[in-house]
Amino acid sequence: MTTSPDDAPPTPTPAEAPLISVGVLGARGRMGTEVCRAVDEAEDLELVAMVDERDWLFNVADAGAQVVVDFTRPDSVMENIRFCIDQNIHCVVGTTGFDEQRLATIAEWLRPKPEVGVLIAPNFGIGAVLLMRFAAEAARFFPSVEIVELHHPAKVDAPSGTAARTARLVAAARRAAGVPAAPDATRESDSLPGARGADVEGIPVHAVRLTGLVAHQEVLMGSSGETLTLRHDSYDRASFMPGVLLAVREIGNRPGLTVGIESLLGL
Numbered sequence: 001m002t003t004s005p006d007d008a009p010p011t012p013t014p015a016e017a018p019l020i021s022v023g024v025l026g027a028r029g030r031m032g033t034e035v036c037r038a039v040d041e042a043e044d045l046e047l048v049a050m051v052d053e054r055d056w057l058f059n060v061a062d063a064g065a066q067v068v069v070d071f072t073r074p075d076s077v078m079e080n081i082r083f084c085i086d087q088n089i090h091c092v093v094g095t096t097g098f099d100e101q102r103l104a105t106i107a108e109w110l111r112p113k114p115e116v117g118v119l120i121a122p123n124f125g126i127g128a129v130l131l132m133r134f135a136a137e138a139a140r141f142f143p144s145v146e147i148v149e150l151h152h153p154a155k156v157d158a159p160s161g162t163a164a165r166t167a168r169l170v171a172a173a174r175r176a177a178g179v180p181a182a183p184d185a186t187r188e189s190d191s192l193p194g195a196r197g198a199d200v201e202g203i204p205v206h207a208v209r210l211t212g213l214v215a216h217q218e219v220l221m222g223s224s225g226e227t228l229t230l231r232h233d234s235y236d237r238a239s240f241m242p243g244v245l246l247a248v249r250e251i252g253n254r255p256g257l258t259v260g261i262e263s264l265l266g267l
């Protein structure tokens, strides 16, 4: 039997495509509030559950969430991810506090669930992602690199997840290019502890907490007679929303563990 174009089922328009059901963990927090608003306003997404610290986590499963967005705390996030994987719910995670060991644990949890996706991004801001890329590209040309991250004083972790990841990317690029350790004559005996910041794979990272700030980062690079400073500023948490929504829309097509939104942006 042949079918004429008139018999073919109509292609669904975006408005008719099934909505993606989204649950938000940390829903009453600074980021969670913003994410709930952004999901609510998106025509292709449906906010089905809002869960905060004293709420029942099973609400997201009971509500039929296909994707959970987690902006909670470093000490809660692993339990939440475990729960989502067990419930076959994709997970978009903005909460910080991930090291190689935590990532390996999540990859292990995902092994028996090849259809589930978990995306962990220390920063969903497009400008911040680009800053990380530019810094990693430039760092091998300069003997010295240091990072300064500046945040609002309610932030519980230091250094920021973004700064830690930037430092690791920069350090890896310098190692690959054979760049030696940065010159630094500082003697422990002549210094106050912490004065040179945290050492992340050989890159000093300095954390500032200041009323009035949101989320900011500078990567300073120095060579003989010149410096290059890359700076990114998030003045408003709205800056993270395009990246979060992109991840929510894409995670269903990306099973397994994804770190960062670089691959979603084609970087």
Ligand SMILES: NC(=O)C1=CN([C@@H]2O[C@H](COP(=O)(O)OP(=O)(O)OC[C@H]3O[C@@H](n4cnc5c(N)ncnc54)[C@H](OP(=O)(O)O)[C@@H]3O)[C@@H](O)[C@H]2O)C=CC1
Pocket (backbone or CB within 6 Å): 025, 026, 027, 028, 029, 030, 031, 032, 051, 052, 053, 054, 071, 072, 073, 074, 076, 093, 094, 095, 096, 097, 121, 122, 123, 124, 125, 161, 240
């Ligand atoms: N990836 C990115 O682009 C960004 C990441 N972040 C990160 O996101 C995280 C949250 O930041 P922010 O929104 O400022 O923090 P907030 O403290 O404002 O929000 C966290 C919320 O999570 C709640 N919470 C804690 N534990 C649980 C749990 N087990 N289940 C559900 N809810 C829970 C808290 O409740 P209560 O207050 O009662 O404890 C609070 O409402 C941080 O790790 C931060 O670094 C922030 C901005 C951007």
Ligand SMILES: O=C(O)C1=N[C@H](C(=O)O)C[C@H](O)C1
Pocket (backbone or CB within 6 Å): 096, 122, 123, 151, 155, 159, 160, 161, 162, 163, 214, 215, 216
């Ligand atoms: O706590 C914050 O505010 C932020 N946390 C993330 C981080 O630690 O890198 C992202 C952004 O810097 C804002």
